[in-house]
Amino acid sequence: MFDFTEIGLSTRDKRVYEALLQNQQSSLRKIAEITSINRGSVYESIKQLVKVGLVGSIENGKRSYYIASDPAIVIELLKERQRKAKLAENSASLYISQLSKPKITSQVDIPFAAYYEDHEGIAAILRDVIATTKALDTKFYRVISTKRVRGYLYQNFPSFNRRRVQEQIKVNVIAVGSGGKVHDLSERKWLESNRQQGPNCYTLIYGNKTAFISIDESNYLTGIVIDNAGVTNLQKELFDHMWAILL
Secondary structure (H helix, E strand, O other): OOOHHHHOOOHHHHHHHHHHHHOOOEOHHHHHHHHOOOHHHHHHHHHHHHHHOOEEEEEEOOEEEEEEOOOOHHHHHHHHOOOOOHHHHHHHHHHHHOOOOOOOOOOOOOOEEEEEEHHHHHHHHHHHHHHHHOOOOOOEEEEEEEHHHHOOOOOOOOOHHHHHHHOOOEEEEEEEOOOOOOOOOEEEEEEOOOOOOOOOEEEEEEOOEEEEEEEOOOOOEEEEEEEOHHHHHHHHHHHHHHHHHOO
């Protein structure tokens, strides 16, 4: 069985993650009851899981609920840490294959959204872009890039574009304003902005998910990932329309 120490986490973190995987949108109290781990320790484990992108949070008023991300992200964490032990990667693949995909049940049909923050939270979104897109029949996603955000986007995942190219993932980028590099397996078009205060929302459209990443005046990054085909298909239509008319 795969050991979470291979990705820098503990056995307790693994118990909390597996409980969340089977009990999506759970509170700290509920996970503590399921695992028989005290709430303080559950909270510490969730902080670690959020940090590496295996857990996201949903805010409902003053209460927080937590959801487990796709276990395929475990592979991305292993590759990013550049571990040489091939046995650990094979073990992780086996561990993932034994887990069911996250199931989200709700009495209300609303788009599923998870919130991420700071550089490691954004790195978690980028890992999900690779994990989700490489599993598609067509390895391709779309980006609307803005100057302020892209200057900080890859701070905790500087090898992102190299990993993307290794996985043969293609991307079309609409860059708002000047700047930005053209990487392998990517096409880029530019959209001029005439607004006095330039846009600072970076959008990634991949699979059935749309991620919106923004930055505040102190350069603090936050991101929301919406996992909903209807929402994402609309974003794809808007993107493709802009792409077709830009030079």
